[in-house]
Amino acid sequence: MEALIFDIKRFAIHDGPGVRTTVFMKGCPLSCLWCHNPESQNSDIEVYESNKPLGNQSFIKKQQIGNLVTLDKLIADIERDRIYYEESGGGITFSGGEPLQQIDFIEQALKRCKEIDLHTTVDTSGHIPFSFFERVLPYTDLFLFDIKHMNSTSHKEYTGVDNNLILDNIRRLAEQDCEIWIRIPSVPDCNATEQNLEALCNFISDIQTKAITRIYLLPYHKLSSHKYDNLNMTEKLAHISEPTTEQMEEWQKIFRPLNIKTYIKG
């Protein structure tokens, strides 16, 4: 059994509790304009060529994006850092892309992680059949669930898909015996508007669940701009500025009525 991944990040501290290994799976049903991992979107192995200067000449550099990895190899890699997980209360996070798109592999990988007593987290766009959540629920300690825009037309404009399936899935997932942290990419002039964040706050309030234990506002940043150049993709939000600390703190206040801890992720 193999999965297509494009990166493994050890000692990650922003993808769930404690110190974690984050596995980035390739392929995503969305194409968010602000995506910080544009190399994750395509479900195939890709090879990119770029011209690199060397003295007064140049050479072509080839870079492969995506590798096939077996379940046994991945579990062996993950286990190397067990001591750090145990010391910090960390574990393994499957991210992407959309990790649940490779559901057969993910189901088995999560099952193996639980068999060896590792904390498991799935970072999802939510745009997958609910039956995929049902398959991984028994082996997933925490879901990081992205909600991007409450207006379906705007959602489609910014991500390529409407929000119906995503909102249905979060409602249904929140009824299950699980823990969910909501993550909201906060992009000025796109989804980080007072109107949208208030609508999002009302939506979470209406769900009335104990499953949602945290909310994270993720500030839009420009650190991935070079990736668009490398991939010959157009960065459509190149004109958008990063939000200021003051803006982030104002948006954070919108969620106060929920009584759910709301964090700004640095």
Ligand code: SF4
């Ligand atoms: S859901 Fe995440 S990985 Fe997929 S396109 Fe959007 S930002 Fe990128």
